Amino acid sequence: MLGFRLLAQDGAxxxxxxETAHGAFETPAFMPxxxxxxxxxxxPSQLRESGAQIVLGNALHLAWRPGEARVQRLGGLHRFGGWxxxxxxDSGGFQIFSLPGLxxxxxxxxxxxxxxxxxxxxxxxxSVVDLECALGAxxxxxxxxxxxxxxxxxELVEAVDRSIRWAERALRRKVELERPEIALFGIVQxxxxxxxxxxxxxxxxxxxxxxxxLGGFSVGEETAAMxxxxxxxxxxxxxxxxxxxxxxxxxPDLLHAVGSGMDMFDCTLPTxxxxxxxxxxxxxxxxxxxxxxxxDERPLDPRCACQTCRTVSRAFLRHxxxxxxxxxxxxxxxxxxxxYLELMRGxxxxxxxxxxxxxxxxFLSRYREGGAGADEADEAC
Amino acid sequence: MLGFRLLAQDGAxxxxxxETAHGAFETPAFMPxxxxxxxxxxxPSQLRESGAQIVLGNALHLAWRPGEARVQRLGGLHRFGGWxxxxxxDSGGFQIFSLPGLxxxxxxxxxxxxxxxxxxxxxxxxSVVDLECALGAxxxxxxxxxxxxxxxxxELVEAVDRSIRWAERALRRKVELERPEIALFGIVQxxxxxxxxxxxxxxxxxxxxxxxxLGGFSVGEETAAMxxxxxxxxxxxxxxxxxxxxxxxxxPDLLHAVGSGMDMFDCTLPTxxxxxxxxxxxxxxxxxxxxxxxxDERPLDPRCACQTCRTVSRAFLRHxxxxxxxxxxxxxxxxxxxxYLELMRGxxxxxxxxxxxxxxxxFLSRYREGGAGADEADEAC
Numbered sequence: 001m002l003g004f005r006l007l008a009q010d011g012a013x014x015x016x017x018x019e020t021a022h023g024a025f026e027t028p029a030f031m032p033x034x035x036x037x038x039x040x041x042x043x044p045s046q047l048r049e050s051g052a053q054i055v056l057g058n059a060l061h062l063a064w065r066p067g068e069a070r071v072q073r074l075g076g077l078h079r080f081g082g083w084x085x086x087x088x089x090d091s092g093g094f095q096i097f098s099l100p101g102l103x104x105x106x107x108x109x110x111x112x113x114x115x116x117x118x119x120x121x122x123x124x125x126x127s128v129v130d131l132e133c134a135l136g137a138x139x140x141x142x143x144x145x146x147x148x149x150x151x152x153x154x155e156l157v158e159a160v161d162r163s164i165r166w167a168e169r170a171l172r173r174k175v176e177l178e179r180p181e182i183a184l185f186g187i188v189q190x191x192x193x194x195x196x197x198x199x200x201x202x203x204x205x206x207x208x209x210x211x212x213x214l215g216g217f218s219v220g221e222e223t224a225a226m227x228x229x230x231x232x233x234x235x236x237x238x239x240x241x242x243x244x245x246x247x248x249x250x251x252p253d254l255l256h257a258v259g260s261g262m263d264m265f266d267c268t269l270p271t272x273x274x275x276x277x278x279x280x281x282x283x284x285x286x287x288x289x290x291x292x293x294x295x296d297e298r299p300l301d302p303r304c305a306c307q308t309c310r311t312v313s314r315a316f317l318r319h320x321x322x323x324x325x326x327x328x329x330x331x332x333x334x335x336x337x338x339x340y341l342e343l344m345r346g347x348x349x350x351x352x353x354x355x356x357x358x359x360x361x362x363f364l365s366r367y368r369e370g371g372a373g374a375d376e377a378d379e380a381c
Numbered sequence: 382m383l384g385f386r387l388l389a390q391d392g393a394x395x396x397x398x399x400e401t402a403h404g405a406f407e408t409p410a411f412m413p414x415x416x417x418x419x420x421x422x423x424x425p426s427q428l429r430e431s432g433a434q435i436v437l438g439n440a441l442h443l444a445w446r447p448g449e450a451r452v453q454r455l456g457g458l459h460r461f462g463g464w465x466x467x468x469x470x471d472s473g474g475f476q477i478f479s480l481p482g483l484x485x486x487x488x489x490x491x492x493x494x495x496x497x498x499x500x501x502x503x504x505x506x507x508s509v510v511d512l513e514c515a516l517g518a519x520x521x522x523x524x525x526x527x528x529x530x531x532x533x534x535x536e537l538v539e540a541v542d543r544s545i546r547w548a549e550r551a552l553r554r555k556v557e558l559e560r561p562e563i564a565l566f567g568i569v570q571x572x573x574x575x576x577x578x579x580x581x582x583x584x585x586x587x588x589x590x591x592x593x594x595l596g597g598f599s600v601g602e603e604t605a606a607m608x609x610x611x612x613x614x615x616x617x618x619x620x621x622x623x624x625x626x627x628x629x630x631x632x633p634d635l636l637h638a639v640g641s642g643m644d645m646f647d648c649t650l651p652t653x654x655x656x657x658x659x660x661x662x663x664x665x666x667x668x669x670x671x672x673x674x675x676x677d678e679r680p681l682d683p684r685c686a687c688q689t690c691r692t693v694s695r696a697f698l699r700h701x702x703x704x705x706x707x708x709x710x711x712x713x714x715x716x717x718x719x720x721y722l723e724l725m726r727g728x729x730x731x732x733x734x735x736x737x738x739x740x741x742x743x744f745l746s747r748y749r750e751g752g753a754g755a756d757e758a759d760e761a762c
Contacts, residue, residue, distance in 0.1 A: 319418070330707075
């Protein structure tokens with residue numbers, strides 16, 4: 001029942017509207033990551049004010065704590081976390097295949113020990129759909145078999161084919177559950193291998209998913225190869241449905257993917273780096289513990305209108321980071337998330353105006369030549 | 382130059398307006414504590430929305446990091462921290478006499494080693510006024526000699542008399558600096574000893590301070606003795622000037638002090654306890670890690686209209702505390718500060734309506750009989 005409207009196309013870049021049971025969101029869309037039901041450091045009202053239209057949760061983490069049955073009894077993930085707009089839950093497939101811990105992968109599914117209490121639980125394509133429907137997100141992702149790169153091609157082939165079989169099982173289960181307000185996406189894997197991406201897309205996109213994702217990027221490959229593979233893979237996904245690039249990347253990565261025709265993005269960089277004193281700005285990233293900011297009265301980014309930039313200086317943020325004050329993480333995360341969201345808003349506007357390439361190249365030249373990252377080495381107190 | 386208007390009196394309780402160079406605030410007033418220039422977990426906009434009209438900073442901590450000269454070069458404490466309303470800085474006398482570390486007290490002042498870099502700095506009554514004027518708060522406190530209780534009476538006498546001599550020196554220095562927009566308060570000490578409080582008040586209140594404080598409470602004495610001493614001491618302070626009770630206490634403590642005629646309060650309990658999973662509510666404090674909240678859908682306090690209570694449940698907050706998510710501290714601190722501020726707003730309204738005693742007894746019976754604290758022992762996961 002997912003609504004999808006293409007508002008404008010500019011080269012491969014698209015401006016769309018996706019309509020969910022909890023309202024619509026515009027694309028290109030950045031989804032701030034709230035793994036456990038809360039975006040670290042930001043309250044729902046601050047997300048709204050920053051321009052967020054959809055947020056992300058992680059089904060696996062929520063299954064471990066507080067448990068999907070509990071979330072369901074408490075009214076579902078929207079009510080639980082106090083965010084009443086669209087939510088997408090990732091299946092946690094990425095975590096199952098990348099977190100340290102015991103795991104056993106079979107055709108049936110993946111057995112994995114909870115890092116919370118050590119209990120081993122079998123995650124199958126069916127049980128993950130059950131889990132996500134219990135949480136009650138608007139958009140959900142199936143369990144897939146992910147491989148970190150580099151990886152022998154035979155293993156990649158096996159993972160791609162298994163992911164297709166798992167996608168079929170997930171979709172069957174989704175139909176059985178009769179939850180038409182929840183949309184299950186398909187995921188295309190295949191690393192940076194064109195043939196495998198094509199094989200995965202053919203097997204996945206023939207299934208009746210209302211949207212499709214590219215998974216398995218930013219898992220160890222070179223940036224150039226990743227960009228090339230995204231540009232190659234995006235057009236393999238149906239043009240009439242939303243396209244989601246999972247779990248990445250930097251601002252240049254996102255603009256590259258928008259230019260390749262991807263619509264939705266999520267990434268922990270804005271919040272995680274925000275907690276670790278790195279700010280994203282239009283002139284490149286800043287390391288806020290750096291001594292050169294000790295008396296820098298400028299806002300993080302003079303081009304930014306977020307609350308952090310309207311209120312405090314780089315010098316104050318550096319002071320808070322050195323003093324280990326939690327407001328350092330809050331203020332910098334708020335800025336970083338606002339910056340990512342503004343990048344998407346600017347992209348949407350540029351696409352509708354037919355000038356996305358100009359927007360992107362202006363952004364990139366300022367971002368890369370701004371010199372903000374030039375003297376990041378002298379990170380002193 | 383400090384403006385002071387008494388709007389209403391109800392028994393000993395007073396409703397006043399204090400006018401500073403950065404705007405007015407109403408009393409009874411609670412001042413959220415921003416030791417290093419930021420109230421932990423809350424942004425200036427959230428403080429405003431919560432009803433804060435004045436915030437507190439700590440001159441000693443700011444002198445250690447980032448240093449008062451730096452704050453001054455960056456435009457002063459208001460601009461530095463992004464709070465444009467009234468600010469009071471405590472001198473840090475309490476910290477000098479209570480923090481672990483090397484100290485040497487003489488008639489000249491107190492030498493104390495910085496916990497940041499170990500550098501020993503001599504704080505004198507004069508240098509502390511200089512320091513606070515460099516920071517640029519609206520209301521500042523002089524260095525005083527504080528004693529933790531219990532304490533031999535002879536030492537208390539010595540501390541009281543020294544504090545009076547230091548107050549004279551601080552006031553002289555303040556006059557020399559010609560900063561009429563900054564108001565230096567006097568501090569009355571003397572523990573729970575009526576004779577010493579009287580002696581301290583007589584020596585201090587004859588000096589031309591525009592406001593007076595009671596210091597040296599909540600430093601080890603019994604609650605009943607503290608309440609008795611506050612009730613005894615408040616009327617010793619001039620009726621025509623603001624009266625500030627320093628560095629305490631619980632909601633019942635504050636209502637007792639308001640009823641005794643005190644006007645201004647600061648305390649770290651709302652934010653510190655908020656970070657440690659304790660919420661203040663109209664039915665008493667809650668320990669949010671307690672298993673009984675695991676599926677409690679209610680807001681922290683059904684009588685509270687703060688953003689936390691409007692948005693999320695006790696169950697969600699418990700989940701965030703168990704998962705060590707920073708939003709747990711943010712949301713609970715936001716509620717606790719809002720709760721303290723609402724307690725002051727309700728007090729002001731009750732005083733102006735001539736029903737403060739009824740307001741207080743209603744609050745206390747609900748707070749103590751609410752049973753919220755009754756089963757706090759079973760703090761399980």
